[in-house]
Amino acid sequence: xxxxxxxxxxxxxxxxxxxxxxxxxxxxxxxxxxxxxxxxxxxxxxxxxxxxxxxxxxxxxxxxxxxxxxxxxxxxxxxxxxxxxxxxxxxxxxxxxxxxxxxxxxxxxxxxxxxxxxxxxxxxxxxxxxxxxxxxxxxxxxxxxxxxxxxxxxxxxxxxxxxxxxxxxxxxxxxxxxxxxxxxxxxxxxxxxxxxxxxxxxxxxxxxxxxxxxxxxxxxxxxxxxxxxxxxxxxxxxxxxxxxxxxxxxxxxxxxxxxxxxxxxxxxxxxxxxxxxxxxxxxxxxxxxxxxxxxxxxxxxxxxxxxxxxxxxxxxxxxxxxxxxxxxxxxxxxxxxxxxxxxxxxxxxxxxxxxxxxxxxxxxxxxxxxxxxxxxxxxxxxxxxxxxxxxxxxxxxxxxxxxxxxxxxxxxxxxxxxxxxxxxxxxxxxxxxxxxxxxxxxxxxxxxxxxxxxxxxxxxxxxxxxxxxxxxxxxxxxxxxxxxxx
Amino acid sequence: xxxxxxxxxxxxxxxxxxxxxxxxxxxxxxxxxxxxxxxxxxxxxxxxxxxxxxxxxxxxxxxxxxxxxxxxxxxxxxxxxxxxxxxxxxxxxxxxxxxxxxxxxxxxxxxxxxxxxxxxxxxxxxxxxxxxxxxxxxxxxxxxxxxxxxxxxxxxxxxxxxxxxxxxxxxxxxxxxxxxxxxxxxxxxxxxxxxxxxxxxxxxxxxxxxxxxxxxxxxxxxxxxxxxxxxxxxxxxxxxxxxxxxxxxxxxxxxxxxxxxxxxxxxxxxxxxxxxxxxxxxxxxxxxxxxxxxxxxxxxxxxxxxxxxxxxxxxxxxxxxxxxxxxxxxxxxxxxxxxxxxxxxxxxxxxxxxxxxxxxxxxxxxxxxxxxxxxxxxxxxxxxxxxxxxxxxxxxxxxxxxxxxxxxxxxxxxxxxxxxxxxxxxxxxxxxxxxxxxxxxxxxxxxxxxxxxxxxxxxxxxxxxxxxxxxxxxxxxxxxxxxxxx
Numbered sequence: 001x002x003x004x005x006x007x008x009x010x011x012x013x014x015x016x017x018x019x020x021x022x023x024x025x026x027x028x029x030x031x032x033x034x035x036x037x038x039x040x041x042x043x044x045x046x047x048x049x050x051x052x053x054x055x056x057x058x059x060x061x062x063x064x065x066x067x068x069x070x071x072x073x074x075x076x077x078x079x080x081x082x083x084x085x086x087x088x089x090x091x092x093x094x095x096x097x098x099x100x101x102x103x104x105x106x107x108x109x110x111x112x113x114x115x116x117x118x119x120x121x122x123x124x125x126x127x128x129x130x131x132x133x134x135x136x137x138x139x140x141x142x143x144x145x146x147x148x149x150x151x152x153x154x155x156x157x158x159x160x161x162x163x164x165x166x167x168x169x170x171x172x173x174x175x176x177x178x179x180x181x182x183x184x185x186x187x188x189x190x191x192x193x194x195x196x197x198x199x200x201x202x203x204x205x206x207x208x209x210x211x212x213x214x215x216x217x218x219x220x221x222x223x224x225x226x227x228x229x230x231x232x233x234x235x236x237x238x239x240x241x242x243x244x245x246x247x248x249x250x251x252x253x254x255x256x257x258x259x260x261x262x263x264x265x266x267x268x269x270x271x272x273x274x275x276x277x278x279x280x281x282x283x284x285x286x287x288x289x290x291x292x293x294x295x296x297x298x299x300x301x302x303x304x305x306x307x308x309x310x311x312x313x314x315x316x317x318x319x320x321x322x323x324x325x326x327x328x329x330x331x332x333x334x335x336x337x338x339x340x341x342x343x344x345x346x347x348x349x350x351x352x353x354x355x356x357x358x359x360x361x362x363x364x365x366x367x368x369x370x371x372x373x374x375x376x377x378x379x380x381x382x383x384x385x386x387x388x389x390x391x392x393x394x395x396x397x398x399x400x401x402x403x404x405x406x407x408x409x410x411x412x413x414x415x416x417x418x419x420x421x422x423x424x425x426x427x428x429x430x431x432x433x434x435x436x437x438x439x440x441x442x443x444x445x446x447x448x449x450x451x452x453x454x455x456x457x458x459x460x461x462x463x464x465x466x467x468x469x470x471x472x473x474x475x476x477x478x479x480x481x482x483x484x485x486x
Numbered sequence: 487x488x489x490x491x492x493x494x495x496x497x498x499x500x501x502x503x504x505x506x507x508x509x510x511x512x513x514x515x516x517x518x519x520x521x522x523x524x525x526x527x528x529x530x531x532x533x534x535x536x537x538x539x540x541x542x543x544x545x546x547x548x549x550x551x552x553x554x555x556x557x558x559x560x561x562x563x564x565x566x567x568x569x570x571x572x573x574x575x576x577x578x579x580x581x582x583x584x585x586x587x588x589x590x591x592x593x594x595x596x597x598x599x600x601x602x603x604x605x606x607x608x609x610x611x612x613x614x615x616x617x618x619x620x621x622x623x624x625x626x627x628x629x630x631x632x633x634x635x636x637x638x639x640x641x642x643x644x645x646x647x648x649x650x651x652x653x654x655x656x657x658x659x660x661x662x663x664x665x666x667x668x669x670x671x672x673x674x675x676x677x678x679x680x681x682x683x684x685x686x687x688x689x690x691x692x693x694x695x696x697x698x699x700x701x702x703x704x705x706x707x708x709x710x711x712x713x714x715x716x717x718x719x720x721x722x723x724x725x726x727x728x729x730x731x732x733x734x735x736x737x738x739x740x741x742x743x744x745x746x747x748x749x750x751x752x753x754x755x756x757x758x759x760x761x762x763x764x765x766x767x768x769x770x771x772x773x774x775x776x777x778x779x780x781x782x783x784x785x786x787x788x789x790x791x792x793x794x795x796x797x798x799x800x801x802x803x804x805x806x807x808x809x810x811x812x813x814x815x816x817x818x819x820x821x822x823x824x825x826x827x828x829x830x831x832x833x834x835x836x837x838x839x840x841x842x843x844x845x846x847x848x849x850x851x852x853x854x855x856x857x858x859x860x861x862x863x864x865x866x867x868x869x870x871x872x873x874x875x876x877x878x879x880x881x882x883x884x885x886x887x888x889x890x891x892x893x894x895x896x897x898x899x900x901x902x903x904x905x906x907x908x909x910x911x912x913x914x915x916x917x918x919x920x921x922x923x924x925x926x927x928x929x930x931x932x933x934x935x936x937x938x939x940x941x942x943x944x945x946x947x948x949x950x951x952x953x954x955x956x957x958x959x960x961x962x963x964x965x966x967x968x969x970x971x972x
Contacts, residue, residue: 005925007923007924007925101737248914273924278734280734280735281735283769306794306878307877308794369869371864371865428734438492
């Protein structure tokens with residue numbers, strides 16, 4: 001008898017009896033799985049959705065519920081706030097955000113369809129207040145809809161695409177919009193007759209010749225054989241909670257300590273690769289440390305342990321954080337003047353490392369050699385007074401002289417501060433969410449989306465909030481549709 | 487009939503007739519394949535070696551023929567030059583060189599066995615003059631044996647392991663010792679009765695149940711089915727010549743333009759993954775720009791396009807180059823005084839970007855903002871006079887003030903200067919060169935070594951010359967031995 005394994009599809013010829021039969025089997029009940037289920041059901045398929053937890057959520061449920069949307073002249077919220085957003089600019093930004101890992105076909109597909117996707121989300125019942133909240137926010141603390149959630153207005157992105165805010169957040173008071181977002185999607189899926197089986201862990205795919213035709217699922221301590229007449233959708237999330245996989249594919253994440261995920265153990269990636277799929281860009285990860293809270297800290301200047309700047313600090317907080325984690329020495333400093341300093345949030349575990357009435361005093365207190373940090377700040381301030389940053393092209397008003405002491409240096413320590421992270425690498429899929437084999441051909445019957453794939457948020461240094469949920473929800477839909485079509 | 491594919495082993499049950507039968511089939515005739523063949527033949531196996539080119543060589547034949555060897559108190563050459571080299575220090579360096587990608591078991595295995603390996607190489611006929619050539623050399627320009635070939639004496643490595651030179655070069659006048667090294671290994675393999683079949687390209691592995699039992703090889707326009715009773719060894723090199731694979735797994739290499747390789751198209755990685763293997767650390771690559779030629783340039787200081795230092799320049803030239811390629815802006819500058827400047831080698835394509843009687847003048851000529859490069863150099867020089875480098879811990883004598891003009895800034899441009907590179911990621915193998923499946927278990931009958939695996943040179947930032955050939959030759963031997971044992 002064949003072994004039941006994540007790493008090798010089970011032969012259909014050895015299935016003696018099917019415990020369940022459906023058109024489309026979906027594995028994972030975060031936003032990806034929910035959107036796949038809705039779309040497959042709308043296409044007329046019988047859909048079964050298997051989730052290893054006792055309810056929906058996944059990593060999507062832990063998120064801010066923010067979806068990156070733009071193009072086609074802008075959403076209602078963008079236009080009401082005075083932002084036109086051309087499809088060309090939107091796609092150009094998506095591609096720049098993908099950096100060296102970009103999947104151009106996905107950027108183009110989503111770029112053209114994002115406004116329709118927004119309409120679709122609303123049709124599922126996702127509420128949007130429709131208003132714009134200016135400023136720099138990780139998530140809105142009220143129930144606003146639209147925020148700046150990336151590096152759109154910062155160099156080099158602002159030179160590549162006309163900036164617009166594109167972070168569209170479910171109407172929800174305060175942080176944590178991901179949970180209500182999944183709730184809405186779950187309700188929609190249920191209303192369409194999707195059969196949801198919780199406490200059901202996928203153990204193996206089932207293959208008949210070259211086609212994936214089902215899945216083995218562990219339910220109530222029993223292996224259940226599920227026939228999927230039209231297709232299987234992997235929607236299982238990334239591998240941030242799997243230390244062995246991180247060691248093999250993404251070891252830089254061991255510099256930091258706060259994985260964000262639910263049961264994101266990479267099982268969908270294993271299932272897909274075992275079926276002949278291709279895991280790509282596995283070293284990529286998102287990270288952020290909440291250094292822009294309070295918002296006044298966004299006016300600070302970052303230096304590394306050599307007293308050098310390394311980024312234009314008006315970029316998205318996650319891009320700045322990701323570049324910080326590249327720096328040698330295990331920590332970076334956020335430099336602030338008294339006008340901008342506020343005690344950081346406790347949960348950030350960001351401590352004061354030095355203070356002084358001059359930058360020379362701060363430099364000495366940090367134990368940095370003379371003329372390092374102090375010269376960095378003298379050069380920065382001289383240019384900031386002229387409204388320019390010739391080193392990194394930071395823009396006003398975030399670019400402002402920090403020359404009136406007293407001053408403070410906050411330490412963002414990679415090991416002790418709160419650097420949350422999740423993985424971005426995964427299965428290579430087409431722009432229609434087909435899992436591709438190593439030669440680039442779709443594997444019949446197998447679809448995937450979200451963080452078990454490499455998608456829109458392909459490159460850690462280019463991440464923007466909402467890119468992952470855009471990817472999950474939009475390509476989740478493509479996966480459901482593809483599977484329903486068989 | 488099953489398809490013949492790199493991506494999926496061909497079923498033995500469909501082989502109607504075997505064209506060749508052997509105990510061990512080896513694919514690839516660089517140093518790895520040659521060493522595997524010798525060891526398998528010595529273990530009593532009938533060995534056939536298939537090479538797609540018309541002769542031996544592979545990327546090994548393009549190399550300097552330098553092998554990283556130490557430990558156990560030191561080789562004859564190390565001891566004659568006054569360097570003791572404990573196994574503990576040697577292993578500690580190997581592990582540090584592997585960085586976040588380290589395979590500790592391989593470091594320990596090789597670390598204990600390297601001196602025996604040196605003896606074995608000599609027994610095959612590899613000549614070593616036995617002398618030590620001090621200084622900083624990419625390869626000896628004479629026929630010397632022992633050179634510093636890594637970052638042993640530089641921080642942080644010198645704080646982790648007692649430094650010793652460990653680059654052991656075949657006795658050969660001038661650069662290019664790789665070709666004669668492979669010649670010696672080829673002669674040894676032939677003398678042991680290894681059957682060598684050139685112009686033979688591997689198309690697919692052959693599997694019987696869970697075991698690899700042979701290989702399909704294209705010879706004279708025909709598919710030939712080769713039965714390997716005991717094992718198959720993959721020794722096909724990396725994927726630097728395969729742009730599609732680089733795009734998927736190692737896109738940062740598109741910042742630079744000079745791949746070093748022969749037909750390194752990743753076919754062995756594809757064969758291994760298709761058989762259930764696991765490709766790891768695929769984003770890692772070695773690069774170097776020959777900036778230490780002439781040797782006086784080793785005394786220079788590197789700054790990035792922001793005028794900042796980024797590395798202790800006394801590290802191995804490849805480590806400095808790899809860190810250079812991480813810098814924003816597409817180029818870095820090597821700063822020299824007139825006492826150390828010599829016209830760079832033509833092939834390096836390193837041009838003069840600016841000159842001046844003071845660092846302020848150089849700064850202005852490069853178009854850098856005032857007080858950036860000039861302050862960097864003022865701080866550097868002030869500390870160099872005290873014999874210290876508090877920023878990066880560069881050591882004397884390479885650490886020396888550059889304060890007597892005129893000065894020159896050489897531009898190392900990622901797109902136009904000569905940055906050679908090759909890939910380091912590949913199959914995950916055990917310390918005995920067994921190809922491991924995704925759950926970590928050996929795939930019966932399948933072995934691999936060299937650059938189609940992730941081995942001793944696992945991390946681009948820690949590469950040292952000789953690590954790759956150490957890995958190829960030593961783990962090539964393990965692969966041959968393992969295959970011969972069946």
